[in-house]
Amino acid sequence: MRIPLLDLTAQYDFIKTEVDEAVQNVLDTQHFIMGEPVKKFESKVNGYIGSNYAFGCASGSDALLLALMAIDIQPGDYVITSPFTFFATAGAISRLGAIPIFIDVEYDSFNIDPEKVRAFLEGEDELAKKINAPKEKIKAIIPVHLYGQVADMDPIMNIAKEYNLFVIEDAAQSIGSKYKDHSAGTMGDFGCFSFFPSKNLGAYGDAGLITVKDEGLAEKVDMLRLHGARPKYHHKYVGINSRLDTIQAAILEVKLKYLEEWSTRRREIALLYNELFEEAGLIREGITLPKETTGNPETSGVHIYHQYTVRINHRDELAKHLKEKGIGHAVYYPIPLHEQECFAGLGYQSMDCPIAYEAGRQVISLPIYPELTEEKIQYVVKTISEFIRG
Numbered sequence: 012m013r014i015p016l017l018d019l020t021a022q023y024d025f026i027k028t029e030v031d032e033a034v035q036n037v038l039d040t041q042h043f044i045m046g047e048p049v050k051k052f053e054s055k056v057n058g059y060i061g062s063n064y065a066f067g068c069a070s071g072s073d074a075l076l077l078a079l080m081a082i083d084i085q086p087g088d089y090v091i092t093s094p095f096t097f098f099a100t101a102g103a104i105s106r107l108g109a110i111p112i113f114i115d116v117e118y119d120s121f122n123i124d125p126e127k128v129r130a131f132l133e134g135e136d137e138l139a140k141k142i143n144a145p146k147e148k149i150k151a152i153i154p155v156h157l158y159g160q161v162a163d164m165d166p167i168m169n170i171a172k173e174y175n176l177f178v179i180e181d182a183a184q185s186i187g188s189k190y191k192d193h194s195a196g197t198m199g200d201f202g203c204f205s206f207f208p209s210k211n212l213g214a215y216g217d218a219g220l221i222t223v224k225d226e227g228l229a230e231k232v233d234m235l236r237l238h239g240a241r242p243k244y245h246h247k248y249v250g251i252n253s254r255l256d257t258i259q260a261a262i263l264e265v266k267l268k269y270l271e272e273w274s275t276r277r278r279e280i281a282l283l284y285n286e287l288f289e290e291a292g293l294i295r296e297g298i299t300l301p302k303e304t305t306g307n308p309e310t311s312g313v314h315i316y317h318q319y320t321v322r323i324n325h326r327d328e329l330a331k332h333l334k335e336k337g338i339g340h341a342v343y344y345p346i347p348l349h350e351q352e353c354f355a356g357l358g359y360q361s362m363d364c365p366i367a368y369e370a371g372r373q374v375i376s377l378p379i380y381p382e383l384t385e386e387k388i389q390y391v392v393k394t395i396s397e398f399i400r401g
């Protein structure tokens with residue numbers, strides 16, 4: 012049996028007629044830049060997640076960059092974020108000449124630990140002493156909602172208020188996930204989404220979107236993505252070219268209709284994995300299952316399982332075993348950002364973020380997509396069980 016990590020062909024088979032028609036409609040109009048589908052998609056996302064303003068852009072990476080540009084992040088400013096995320100989160104900060112501050116994640120959620128953020132800002136911990144960032148230069152915090160689960164936003168928002176920080180939610184992996192009934196990307200000042208093809212809502216190429224809370228900042232973001240101009244050729248800001256492609260918007264509009272259904276199915280698959288791993292007794296034997304820290308009934312959140320990620324020692328040997336057995340898998344992410352070569356100059360040691368360090372060596376994501384069958388899920392669990400029990 013071969014089981015890919017993600018099977019987009021099965022999804023395309025299901026929506027082919029609608030998608031092909033949507034693409035053909037754009038071809039018929041020949042309106043490729045900022046065409047009608049862009050506005051329609053923006054408005055539908057806005058309605059779906061309940062944000063104030065939503066603007067399509069070229070990628071999730073650009074959404075982060077646009078948010079930082081909108082709040083005038085300057086060289087020498089500092090922005091707090093997670094070390095356990097895709098590179099783009101910190102890359103956007105560095106591209107503006109600003110300095111990322113990496114604060115460790117929580118063990119259970121893999122998301123930034125608000126208590127450690129507070130300790131850092133109060134200057135209490137070793138990291139704060141080492142980084143020695145002037146308080147007035149720390150401008151923003153970017154919590155990342157990793158694997159489809161929202162970070163612990165209440166304390167993060169409280170800290171941001173106290174320390175006068177902007178909050179930019181990196182919701183690239185979390186469209187439709189919830190924290191206490193609030194959708195990812197609607198709590199902070201900005202929400203940044205990626206529609207990279209493998210995301211829960213994936214385009215057929217690069218695509219992204221940024222949500223904005225404040226009207227003035229929304230207007231600025233709208234201009235920044237179009238070289239800072241309004242009207243055309245009248246440049247108020249030095250912006251960038253970052254538009255959501257019309258063809259991608261048309262495809263995304265079709266897919267958005269199915270997103271809730273797909274997310275529900277992902278949750279079912281995740282819960283089935285949990286059940287099967289528990290039944291097989293593998294928790295006692297060293298596998299740690301994903302925890303829903305913001306998706307349990309007390310907090311009424313929703314984890315959308317962009318990834319189903321477990322922790323295990325001897326992860327690399329397991330990866331080899333899965334490959335031999337035809338099971339797709341991936342490691343998101345093997346090297347936390349505080350250990351990346353390009354950030355060596357920032358002076359972090361591996362143990363400045365011990366949880367992220369350990370996660371980088373233990374995590375492995377298993378196949379999850381709405382079309383995955385129970386038989387295949389059972390095969391994945393059985394294969395892992397064989398590996399663990401030798």
Ligand SMILES: Cc1ncc(COP(=O)(O)O)c(C=O)c1O
Pocket residue numbers: 070071072073096097099100155181183184204205206207217218219
């Ligand atoms: C957490 C996170 N942030 C940012 C990005 C960047 O998104 P994109 O690939 O659309 O530029 C991604 C996607 O890969 C991501 O997973």
